[in-house]
Amino acid sequence: MRIESVESIFVDKYLFVEIRTDNGLVGLGEGGAWGFHEATAGAVLRFKDYLLGQDPLRIEHHWQYMYRWAHFRGSAVMAAISAIDIALWDIMGKHFDAPVHALLGGKVRNKARAYYHVFGETKEELFSGIEEAKKMGFTAVGHLTPFLDSRREVPYFQTHAQKIGDAVETVEQYRKIAGPGMDLCIEIHRQMSPYEAVQLGRAIEPFYPLFMEDPVLPDNLDEMAYVADKIGIPIATGERMTSLWEFQMLLARNAVQLVRPDVCIVGGISGARKIAALAEASHVGVVPHNPLSAVSTAACLQIAATAPNFVLQEFPNDTWDVTDKRPDSDSFLIGAARHDGEGFLTISDEPGIGVSLRPDAAEKFPYRPRKIHTRLHADGSVVDQ
Structure with a gap:
């Protein structure tokens, strides 16, 4: 062959x-x-x-x-x-x-717990997103930012007091709506400096999030370690990293409690399974990053099925962002993973990864390249997102 x-x-x-x-x-x-x-x-x-x-x-x-x-x-x-x-x-x-997963040693679990994406330009939209996830049977919600998913063309300004105070109030409300048993995955999207991240992290500890994701920019691993050392909430990060060796440096600094390898940039299934094994040696969990299609989800589920330290699988909804919808997976793919109504994704036993592309997919959904467009502060400087 x-x-x-x-x-x-x-x-x-x-x-x-x-x-x-x-x-x-x-x-x-x-x-x-x-x-x-x-x-x-x-x-x-x-x-x-x-x-x-x-x-x-x-x-x-x-x-x-x-x-x-x-x-x-x-x-x-x-x-x-x-x-x-x-x-x-x-x-x-x-x-x-x-x-x-059979070729990787066989399943250590029969299904993969998932968290559902929640988007919103307003707090009301985010709150209703949590309610929707609960009704669907999810036991965890993520992509859950305390800063709102504002449009990129809207200039940003908040004082420090407004930024921290409003974020704490928002997370408190998330917990009230989610109830005591649902896990909250708080997404910061690198929008804070280390001192801000520490202050916010300490302030939201009473609401016991499962993790705080990407609190600061990933470029300086020592600063991520600084934040991790100062707060009692697990740090989840790694979505922008592309190699096993970057994750090794992150783990060596105790800068992460939940690694977030993206199977579509860390070298595929081969790269992601090595990162999972590396994290396992440090008793660090794996929450695969997955903002893409059901092909990415299927690849992630091979890791979820076989990694003993798998914790949770990111599961995107039908939204790219607050202004843009995705096409339904079934309209261009065959075999997409399903939510079982109880917070878990099915793990396919079909040969390979279990997903195939419909022949007319490219014709039916022409390519839409992402625009170079990011948000600015009110003073004209660039916002980190």
Whole structure:
């Protein structure tokens, strides 16, 4: 069996990679370099020169070959390696007529607990989102910011007192609406300085969030460690990291209690499972980052099924942001994971990752590239988001 074709496919705001073999197998993967899918597709095209004619089952060898050849990597290149890796695992599963999780050692759990995305331009919309998640049976809600999902064209201004006071009041209200038993995953989106994050973290401890996500920018791991050391809420971070070695440095500083690898930029299933194992050695949990399609979800669930330290799976709804809706997964994919009505996602036992692309997906949902558009402070400077 040999690789016969490698193709990037743009659908709506997603980038998929299909790899076909000479005996008719098709593997599907997804790249997650937010805003840079064109660059990722360019990297896939470069790697195609190497992959054509290769044995698709030598997954680790191909991973090492692409990674070590690509001296200047970053998110766009790692997204290409990730999409290719996921597609190759999909092919391997189909070749052996087994789900990928069986090839990774078998399931340690039969279903994966998930948290549901909540969006809102107003507090009322966020509050109703929590109520909706409860009615649907979810036991955790996330993407739950205390700062609102305001439109990027609206200038931002709050005093320190307003920012902290309003955020604390909002999280308190989240807890009242969610009730005592639902987990709150508080999303900061890197919008705070270290001192602000410490002050807010301490103030919302009485409402016992499951975690505080990305409280500060990820560039300085020592500052993330500073925040983690000063508050009693677990820190969840890692969605922008692209390698095992970045996570090792994060873990070495005790800067994280829940790692958030994105299977579509950390090197695919191969990269994510190594990060999960690395975290396991430090008794750190895994909450895979997953803002993308059901292909990403399916790949994440292979990790959820096999990692003993898996905690929770991010499960996006039908919203890109407060102004933009996603197409329904079933309209362009076959086999999307389902919520069981009790807070868990089904883990497919179909061969491969269990998801395939509908033939008319790209035609039905033409590519919509992300605009270069970010929010500004009232004084004209850039807001971190």
